[in-house]
Amino acid sequence: MSEQYIAELENCLGYLFKKKELLIEALTHRSFSHENPAKTGVYNERLEFLGDSVLGFVMVEYLFLSKNQFTESVMAKTKSYLVKESVLSEIASSISLGKYLRLGKGEEATGGRTKSSLLADAVEAVLGAVYLDGGYKKAKELILRLFKEKIDTILSSGEFHDFKTELQEKTQLLFNTIPEYRMIKQEGVEHKKIFTVEVDIAGKKFGIGYGKSKK
Incomplete structure (x- = not known):
């Protein structure tokens, strides 16, 4: 990987690696390592595992x-949503x-650079690399810089909420029972029905x- 590419990505991250090899490892997919054993014997899955843990901790700490x-419950659901x-x-x-x-040639040929799974894994691997290179403080700074807008948007919009589950949790806690739903009316044509549901x-x-769904 060229020094120019490394510098470009460091600029995007807002973090300058002391050990460039950590960043290179974070960007190396298993397919590349298998096809080029002489160039590298490592790939990013270990860093991905580490980064996943660091990301989860920072998220929970920020919310807490x-x-x-x-x-x-809210912290758990927010964290779960943000690491999707x-x-x-x-x-x-x-x-x-x-x-x-x-990437290896096969992964490159099948559009690996835009695959959600590969991109998600690489983000976590980069976070793991920053943690090893610069410590928790630097990793936290990067995570909040990348994710804070998303966190705040989700919390303000309630995008992650599963309201039926929340209601069930609260009724079990307060009344030792679960809510019962009863459809009391449906109207409209077959493909545009509006349902009216009562909760007891x-x-x-x-x-x-x-709503347009019984749920």
Whole structure:
């Protein structure tokens, strides 16, 4: 990998590696290593595993220390959402990470540079590399720089919420029961139906909802 490519990516990351070989390892897919054993004997899966743990810890720490005092349930769901492949690949695309991956010929031919799974894995590997090279503080700075906007957007929009699960958790805690849903009306043509559903808790009506799905 050329020094120019390394410098470009470091600029995108806002982090200058002391050990460039860590960044190169983070960008090396298993397919490249297998096809070029003389050039490298390592690939990014170990760093990916490490980066996944560092990312998860930083996410939870950020949410835990937030002035909003999020519940364990909200923190767990937010973390789970943010480490999804689709979110990680979106972060990777924002810094053009696919451009810098070292792939085998077969993976290259099948569009590996734009595969969500490869991009997601590479992001975590890069985070693991930063952690080893610069320590927790530098890794945290990079993670929050890359993810903070996404975190804040998700928390404000409730995009990650599974409201039925949350309601069930709360009713079990407060009433030792689960909510019961009853469809009381459906109207509209077959492919554009509107459903009206009532939710009962412990035999009492707690609310009514409307929507295009019974869920």
